[in-house]
Amino acid sequence: MNIHVTINGKNYSHDVEPRLLLIHYLREVVGLTGPHIGCETSLCGACTVELGGKAVKSCTMFAVQANGASITTIEGLAANGKLHAIQEAFWNEHGLQCGFCTPGMIMASKQILDRNPNPTEEEIRHGLEGNICRCTGYQHIVNAVKAAAKATGA
Amino acid sequence: MIPQTFDYTAPATLDQALALIAQGAKPLAGGMSLIPMMKLRLAAPEHLVDIGRLKELNYIREDAGALHLGAGCTHYEVETSPLLRGKCPLLSETAAHIGDVQVRNMGTIGGSIAHADPSADYPAALQALEAKIVLRGAQSQRTVAASAFFLDTFATALEPGEIVSEIIVPVEEAGAGASYQKMAQPASGFAIVGVAARLRRSGGKIAMARIGVTGLAGRSFRATAAEKALENTAGSAAEIQAAAALVAQGVEANSDLHASAEYRKHLAAVYAGRALFAALARTA
Numbered sequence: 256m257n258i259h260v261t262i263n264g265k266n267y268s269h270d271v272e273p274r275l276l277l278i279h280y281l282r283e284v285v286g287l288t289g290p291h292i293g294c295e296t297s298l299c300g301a302c303t304v305e306l307g308g309k310a311v312k313s314c315t316m317f318a319v320q321a322n323g324a325s326i327t328t329i330e331g332l333a334a335n336g337k338l339h340a341i342q343e344a345f346w347n348e349h350g351l352q353c354g355f356c357t358p359g360m361i362m363a364s365k366q367i368l369d370r371n372p373n374p375t376e377e378e379i380r381h382g383l384e385g386n387i388c389r390c391t392g393y394q395h396i397v398n399a400v401k402a403a404a405k406a407t408g409a
Numbered sequence: 410m411i412p413q414t415f416d417y418t419a420p421a422t423l424d425q426a427l428a429l430i431a432q433g434a435k436p437l438a439g440g441m442s443l444i445p446m447m448k449l450r451l452a453a454p455e456h457l458v459d460i461g462r463l464k465e466l467n468y469i470r471e472d473a474g475a476l477h478l479g480a481g482c483t484h485y486e487v488e489t490s491p492l493l494r495g496k497c498p499l500l501s502e503t504a505a506h507i508g509d510v511q512v513r514n515m516g517t518i519g520g521s522i523a524h525a526d527p528s529a530d531y532p533a534a535l536q537a538l539e540a541k542i543v544l545r546g547a548q549s550q551r552t553v554a555a556s557a558f559f560l561d562t563f564a565t566a567l568e569p570g571e572i573v574s575e576i577i578v579p580v581e582e583a584g585a586g587a588s589y590q591k592m593a594q595p596a597s598g599f600a601i602v603g604v605a606a607r608l609r610r611s612g613g614k615i616a617m618a619r620i621g622v623t624g625l626a627g628r629s630f631r632a633t634a635a636e637k638a639l640e641n642t643a644g645s646a647a648e649i650q651a652a653a654a655l656v657a658q659g660v661e662a663n664s665d666l667h668a669s670a671e672y673r674k675h676l677a678a679v680y681a682g683r684a685l686f687a688a689l690a691r692t693a
Binding site: 272300309315317366 | 412437445461514597
């Protein structure tokens with residue numbers, strides 16, 4: 256089936272099998288390896304991307320379901336060589352250790368702040384429920400989201 | 410984790426979708442239950458019909474004292490709808506407990522209840538709300554009560570060719586209080602046991618009590634014995650505890666690696682008590 260998608264502002268058109276998962280489409284067909292394959296069972300959130308303004312787990316979605324949609328991956332956040340405010344905050348607050356969960360964490364954090372620019376700590380933790388950090392570095396991740404909220408709200 | 414091959418159609422209208430479903434195609438909405446089952450090859454539909462983007466199934470509106478939700482509403486939409494938060498807060502509160510943000514962004518209320526996982530959250534609220542479920546086929550439409558919809562583990566009143574098209578819940582009675590409390594399985598977030606309670610007081614007495622239970626048995630149910638025990642009492646702590654203890658009575662409880670039947674029955678009483686106390690605190 257032929258699909259047309261916009262990814263990080265660029266238009267793509269590919270002929271794909273209906274059973275191709277969105278994460279495999281992004282990584283293997285389009286070549287965007289920022290979204291990671293962690294658990295493949297929609298629990299860990301490493302594959303999180305933004306689809307039509309909503310954070311989704313791209314391991315639990317078929318590429319054909321995204322036909323006509325606009326997708327943002329971690330690669331699409333930095334603009335003109337400048338990190339996105341959330342990326343900057345993850346860097347400053349040591350919001351990553353091994354970095355495997357980071358692309359998903361940042362995309363989930365973006366969803367939190369897009370919907371609620373000034374979240375409480377509880378709201379941040381509720382918003383990150385779908386993302387697992389196997390280094391267990393959650394406190395710094397929460398700090399990073401707070402810092403990003405402050406930076407963008409100022 | 411790659412599913413078997415299938416054909417995929419994304420029809421523009423519900424009628425087109427229902428015509429394909431009548432021929433044996435499987436509806437795909439948010440995919441939060443079906444896709445994991447396909448990846449594990451527990452399900453291998455030959456033809457998927459994508460109803461997840463049909464605007465016809467995506468609405469929340471009030472009509473004659475009832476709230477009508479299109480089956481395609483996502484959990485996030487149910488969680489955040491100002492209309493539902495104001496007029497049926499139990500359903501919004503329950504939706505907020507489902508999975509995680511990404512799952513709530515994709516998963517739909519119709520898909521969840523059609524899947525009928527015995528540990529899903531919605532059924533508790535829908536039982537307590539005495540919700541009605543509208544089922545549509547290519548040539549048919551009928552409405553069944555939630556109590557008659559959930560039949561057993563992954564089994565519902567849906568006939569081949571039918572989909573859940575709408576969920577109808579009442580506008581909450583003035584002064585009523587409600588709450589959903591669950592013991593979540595820490596990894597999956599599913600309810601080991603979940604209890605939804607609605608209470609209304611009148612003249613110092615509990616005038617109405619509704620209790621819906623999920624996770625405890627193969628199907629969700631209304632705990633009518635506990636409801637009856639509570640109605641016309643003053644709703645004292647002792648009376649609530651006594652009613653909560655009745656929730657699991659006579660129930661053939663599920664048993665799995667997360668919780669034995671005996672432990673589930675214990676949890677049901679504990680969480681029924683929490684839901685009832687929280688609901689009572691919210692009554693006017």
